[in-house]
Amino acid sequence: MQQAASVMQFLNTNTGAITGLATVALLLVTGWYAWTTRALLKEAQQTRLMASEPRVVAYLRVHEIHGNIVQLCIANLSAAAATGVSASVDKVTDWPTKFDFGDIKILRDLSFLRPHEVLRFDLGYGPNLFHDGQPAVFKAAIKYESLDGRPFTFEDTLQVESVAGFGNWRVYGIDDVARRLEEISKTLSAFSGGRRLNVDSFSAADWKEEERAHKERRSQNAPGQRE
Structure with missing residues (x-):
């Protein structure tokens, strides 16, 4: 009880000082809130500007x-x-x-x-x-x-x-093009210098003989043909 009475007496004696300290603390807290609010507002403005900013x-x-x-x-x-x-x-x-x-x-x-x-x-x-x-x-x-x-x-x-x-990408210079043309020329020369195939041609008489032989084979294979 004596300790509590001492505390109360101290508070009553230093009321002005305590009120001043509380006021300073309140001002500091209020200033911090104001600074934080301003920073948030500035950030929101920058975000809005960036959202409307083309790139x-x-x-x-x-x-x-x-x-x-x-x-x-x-x-x-x-x-x-x-x-x-x-x-x-x-x-x-x-x-x-x-x-x-x-x-x-x-x-x-x-x-x-x-x-x-x-x-x-x-x-x-x-x-x-x-x-x-x-x-x-x-x-x-x-x-x-x-x-x-x-x-x-x-x-x-x-x-x-x-x-x-x-x-x-294949980048062809003049030398590359000349070399490719030379290779193509050699390939064509090899084809033109090779042996040619002999193709038999049929005359009118050959066609008639072929047609006669075909008819004979057909008549021999006809159904009901007597032996």
Whole structure:
């Protein structure tokens, strides 16, 4: 009882100090809750913005049907639509010699991409994208906007050697073609220089004799024929 009385006397004596400490503790807890709420709100806003943020990229893939054709794919990987889409593809290497994507209007005016939409363009024939065994390299650049007008860009280097299955392409040079033509020429010469088959031909008299012999065999095998 004496100890409890001492505690009560201490509390009564230091009421102001205890109230001040409790107030400070309450302020700290309130501040922590306010900071946590602000962080959660900011994260929710970022999540909402990311959900409405398109993501347009470019990459190379092999044609689904023709395995020796490389396609340029421009895809919107996001669940949000992209507007004002404009793309360009330039050669980093000097090959291929025939390249029509440098400043093509169809890439400049893509305009709009639906969520998860993929556009495919035939970039080139597999073997033509190599020179002296070295694969071609391209640089792609894309500009686009979200539906609320936020601008975005994409830039990347696209290498043909990154395409799955490119190792199956047979790259024929001039020497390879000449060697193949020589082998074909030797094969044809072997056929033309061989012995020819003798084919017997039938004259009109031979056909008549064959027909007479056939009739005799038929009459001999007829049913009811007397011995």
